[in-house]
Amino acid sequence: MSTVALTSETFGTQLAENDILLVDFWAAWCGPCRAFAPVFEAASEKHPDIVFGKVDTEAEQALAAAARITSIPTLMAFRNGMLVFAQPGALPAPALEDLIRQVRAIDPAELTVAEASA
Numbered sequence: 001m002s003t004v005a006l007t008s009e010t011f012g013t014q015l016a017e018n019d020i021l022l023v024d025f026w027a028a029w030c031g032p033c034r035a036f037a038p039v040f041e042a043a044s045e046k047h048p049d050i051v052f053g054k055v056d057t058e059a060e061q062a063l064a065a066a067a068r069i070t071s072i073p074t075l076m077a078f079r080n081g082m083l084v085f086a087q088p089g090a091l092p093a094p095a096l097e098d099l100i101r102q103v104r105a106i107d108p109a110e111l112t113v114a115e116a117s118a
Contacts, residue, residue, distance in 0.1 A: 003041055006053040006054065006063070008062055008063045011053075011063060014051055019108070020050045020077070020079055021051045021053060022040075022076070022103075023076045024036065024074075025055045025067065027057045032072075033073045039091065039092065039093050050100065071089075073088065073090050074086065
């Protein structure tokens with residue numbers, strides 16, 4: 001699956017309907033964003049069961065503000081609708097693969113219990 005553009009209108013639906021959602025917050029003028037884009041796209045092709053979304057922070061300023069994006073690129077990972085990872089900076093391919101492995105390993109039942117008791 002290739003990456004999908006996320007907007008304020010589609011973000012919530014993608015979050016609710018997918019077990020794993022990886023989101024790249026980016027802008028066209030951002031050099032590190034452009035460098036990370038092929039890495040993110042390649043991972044999306046390698047993992048068709050995961051939704052890889054991209055948020056153009058220039059076009060979706062309200063969404064970027066709601067996500068408290070202060071630096072781009074920023075990568076966020078959601079598991080069963082819960083934020084489990086957020087970090088600014090472009091990841092190299094091996095680090096992105098490791099992140100995907102870790103997100104897959106999260107037991108959604110334990111995540112829900114941990115969040116409920118927090």
